[in-house]
Amino acid sequence: MVRYKRSFASDNNAVVHPKIMEALQEANNCHVLSYGEDHYTESARERFREVFGEDSEVFFVFNGTGANVTGLASMTMPYQTIICTDYAHIHVDECGAAERFIGCRLLPLHSEDGKLRPEQIMPALSAVGVEHHSQPGVVSVTQCTEVGTVYTAEELKKLAQFSHANNLLVHMDGARIANAAAYLGTSLKAITADVGIDVLSFGGTKNGLMFGEAVVFFNRKLAQNYKYIRKQGTQLASKMRYIAVQFDVLLSSRLWLENASKANAMAALLAREAEKIPGITITQPVEANGVFVSMPQAAAERLQQRCFFYPWDKEKSEYRWMTSFDMEEEDIMEFIEAVKAAME
Ligand SMILES: Cc1ncc(COP(=O)(O)O)c(C=O)c1O
Known part of the structure; x- marks a missing residue:
């Protein structure tokens, strides 16, 4: 690989992986239908089904904020609360996009290690059913967390079981989920679909892509209207193949x-x-x-x-x-x- 000056500010400062560059070049030699009606996008969707299971459904978007906001929009009503940590990217680093575009209140709970646990969420459920209060709707976790810690599969399972038992859906901001799976030595599925995550923002940009993230639904009911939310949320790429082909390479070659x-x-x-x-x-x-x-x-x-x-x-x-x-x-x-x- 060619040598570049390195930066320790962010994994977003890294180069595009050469294999991704090659794939983009290879996809750049003919006309194909737009908005995802092309064989590159179909192939990438197939890769996601191989990795996350036949019951999952994937949609490609431009960036992580877009993945989070549109994914969360598919899970909530405007009168609901999204519970997250006070470090959460959706709370701190997305310029209030969730509140602005979804209309939901965010409830940031303090967490030293960036993780949410059932006992922290419990008090937030005291006003369930009270019409004067915003109603808890979603628990949003970040994997890896914003402070570099990693939820184990067990921790996620416990959180998801608690959430579902209390009529809460579970969203995962997986901007760095690949780093989490690598640390745990597990598959991507083992810390998402298998532990009860409903909707995942799957990160590509920090792990070698030029750009592009994916919204993966494990709860298929929530995916039903997502294509409209994505379009209205300005995240539908006309030249979809250029996002899809990058994910195809990222997933198929490990x-x-x-x-x-x-x-x-x-x-x-x-x-x-x-x-x-x-x-x-x-x-x-x-x-x-x-x-x-x-x-x-x-x-x-x-x-x-x-x-x-x-x-x-x-x-x-x-x-x-x-x-x-x-x-x-x-x-x-x-x-x-x-x-x-x-x-x-
Ligand atoms: C935890 C987390 N979520 C999401 C994102 C995606 O953000 P962006 O909208 O810049 O792609 C980032 C990027 O820094 C992040 O660190």
Whole structure:
């Protein structure tokens, strides 16, 4: 692979995987019908059925915010509440898109490790049936969480069972679900369809695609009107083949796992080396491709001059370092040297 300068700010900063570039090029040699009526899209749909089961149904969209908003719109009525964590991307990083376009209230619950658990949700159910209160409708989890932790299959199953028993649907923001499956050593199905997730936003962009995400329905009833929601939600691509063909390659060659495993391994190495540096503390378990550290602000600012990354919690002097599939050990060690220099 050609060498590029690496960034630890976000896995969105990574390149497009060369195999994805090749697939885009290959799909670029003839006219096909638009809006998904083409053989590339049909083939990608088939790949999703192989991975997630015959009962699943997939729709392709442009981006993660669009996947979340349109997916959630198919699961809710405007008088309902979407329960999530206070770190949730839908709550913090989507400019209020869910509230604006779905009309639902979001209920962010505090969570140190980014995970939701039944006992946190229980108090939010006290007003079920009371017409003056927004009604809990959906529990939205993020896998991997925004702080790089990973729900186990058991944790998800417990949460989904609790949710369904209380008439709540379960949505998963899976922008980094590949990293979660790679960490757990499970299939993608084992942490979605098999544990009771109703609708999944399946991430592609952070794992090697140029762009494109997928909304996967395990609860087929919810998929019935989704095509209208997607179109009205401005997420229907006319040149659908260019999203679909990327997913086809990502899933059929297990490139998803290769890329996610690589990104995770780079984060593990980064964490191992960083914790040896006096003054650096790792603040969250490193389970996927995010490393959260606290370090003196002045040192972080010196380091950011050389290699930009985002602050996570300014008050705690906590920062987020993300790794991606296109990093090599030498990129990590080079960054570690820069960290050491900034800490001197
Ligand atoms: C947890 C999570 N969900 C969703 C997204 C997708 O966002 P976008 O709309 O930028 O594709 C991101 C991207 O950073 C994310 O981190």
